[in-house]
Amino acid sequence: MQLVAWAIVCCEILFWVFIVAGLIVRYGFRREKLGFRLMAMSPVIDIVLLVLTVFDLSRGSTATIAHGLAAIYIGVSLAFGKQMIAWADGMYRRFILREQVSRERISKARKERNGFYRHVLAFLIGGALLGAMILWLGDAKQTESLLRTLQLWGLVLVIDGVISMSYTVFPARSK
Template structure:
């Protein structure tokens, strides 16, 4: 099976399970069933990780771009998944259950700076998880020629993490430090 198709299936599955769980919660008012559905989200990550490991280990495939992308996708879903679910849940609650309006990302001030550092912290977690998955699979396969692409992905994910650091939290921190303080 093509790993890229598996990644797409997991992404589509994520949104189907998420919207199904929230629709069950807010439209059908079946909170327990909704919780069960939402707890199925991590099963998609386990399935993808298992498929990547099987493809490289048992099937003897040589790692390509999609194997590395799958590992980074896993890191992303673990690091950012809860936040995404929480934000979509807040929107659903507001739209269908008269919940409060979801919080917006602050535009300026210390709140914006804190937001950018928290987001980068999630990216840092993503990079650590992706590196662990990539390194773990490389170690398990035990064939540097077949897993060279995975090592390249470790470099890519840390380069993206560094760019994110400079482009967002550092940039916003410096920009906000130079902003005049609003009078109340």
């Protein structure tokens, strides 16, 4: 497996290690600021992944799907990171601390729209990174897989948009 593919796996593991460590420090040791700092390391992990991706491409590597996935990972991490941390926080409080965690009551349609808007943000961030890599390398043959990754992600975004907005157009019936 390539350097960038391993980097993505390592970054995903590190993301959750920092989140869990932050939660343990925050609630187990009552060190809220340190816990927050540990959880705030996720953007640093994204920067490390970006540097590794650029380094690999600058060595003359032909861009692969792994390079495209690195851009997608960064976009998703930045767009959904806060939401994933809040989810992990709620799960920790609920299952480890046995607290009653109130859940925000929002309609399915609103939840789906919000998820789609985050997906659009992830696409804009990741797409900008993919576009920058394509322009930086400047070789259509070397960056062909990056362009295909962007096109496939665009198709996934359109499908997600149709499904997400269908809940607004055709709301679920009340029970």
